Amino acid sequence: MISPAEILPGVIFYSYLSAERKEKVCFWNHHTLVLQVSGKFTMETSGQTISMTQGGMLLIGKNQLGTLTKTPLPGGNYETIVISLQDDLLRKIVLEEKIQADHKYIGPPNILIPTNEFLQGYFQSIVPYARSAGASMTDEMGILKVKEGVKLLMMAMPALRNFLFDFSEPHKIDLEKFMLSNFQFNVPVEKFAQLTGRSLAGFKRDFQKAFNAPPRQWLQNRRLNEARHLMETRRQKPSAIYLDLGFESLSHFSHAFKKKFGVAPTEVNDGQINS
Template structure:
């Protein structure tokens, strides 16, 4: 059977897999609440690696880059369900309940945890919609999203400083950010947003720092990293090309030879 990712309603996504597979590189524009029904998700991000084990709830912050590998368990297929908590919904909820974020939310605080009885009951209530034993009326779908927000605030009141912070991302050090995140194969638009810039502002600042376009620099940076890994770490191209942001192996080989005037086996 095939791996699937299915939108049950506009903010509920169900992922299923029968064999290990690598997910797409993703720019996460909205917070989301997820539950690992079975199997494991290995998530790679700027801060390192997070392993989301079976029966774990995870609250994923918006505005970040993530790469995932999805593993079924020995007995069960991989299953993960997530609810998107977009800004429009959160702003409406904050207005209705007169909530204002009053402090910064700690950047290093754990956002994955064992579910309590409330979370277990909540995610169990979504199963009939995933199994298609019931249709989801739009009004009920909106209530399920609000219920997710309520449960998060009940589990940790400080989450309001994360969920209801609607400030625009601040301009951050572009050079430092790009050197930490060059391997993520996402759009230049996503890089611009993550560094707190408009697309035109990002390209202008980028050119001042690197004296080339973002696409040119990304290709150069990835190829130099590939050369280092092959020569000094004895890595195989087939093991690293995806992790460095190349979409296919043949493109990697041709780009490598054009850049260095030799094949990967001649390094």
């Protein structure tokens, strides 16, 4: 087996070492969840030294440099599953679940997770995929497993929302790319600003430069254009898409659609809309 082997490229890695102790310097640029299957895992950073053995779960904070030591127990192997909780996926979870961080996280950057039956069940559900190097896991299944893990972590330790969903790093993410991927979520402009690492004023300024329009105006136009596309090309009904496109009610959607295109959305499939 190759070590580490990828289950879901860039997200879930499976590391396997047999009768070999290995030490290396690592940089964790994403929050990372480590599930210890067997052997001993030891991590040393500037402020913490943490060890765990079989059944242990550790949440490692992003943007850290440290030394990792992997040690098989006598007569056994070293096995671990590493799940990278990338910011893009965590932002998606925030939007889908409407999660709000309560305050700035001020605790330790690395946290041993107390086990419970739900987390134990999740742990065991990942192991078979790991041991087959992810042969039977599709990308969609893999992302669902990562989302499940994040939700179970928050059930076990609700305060982790402040750890996982703080996006206030000094650097900014690509605003244009993020908005084109997430325009359909019905959240305030202030939330979009937070998720892209900007103040509200900075977000509006950068948004105007990127799209040559204010955020609210662009969001409504983008959602209406997507609605038109779905109805014309996929024959979808207004009642089936308005919520998924961020409109709070069918009447609001219908009014905005008619104002923009000159016809009611129910008339689109009748060919009455002009290009």
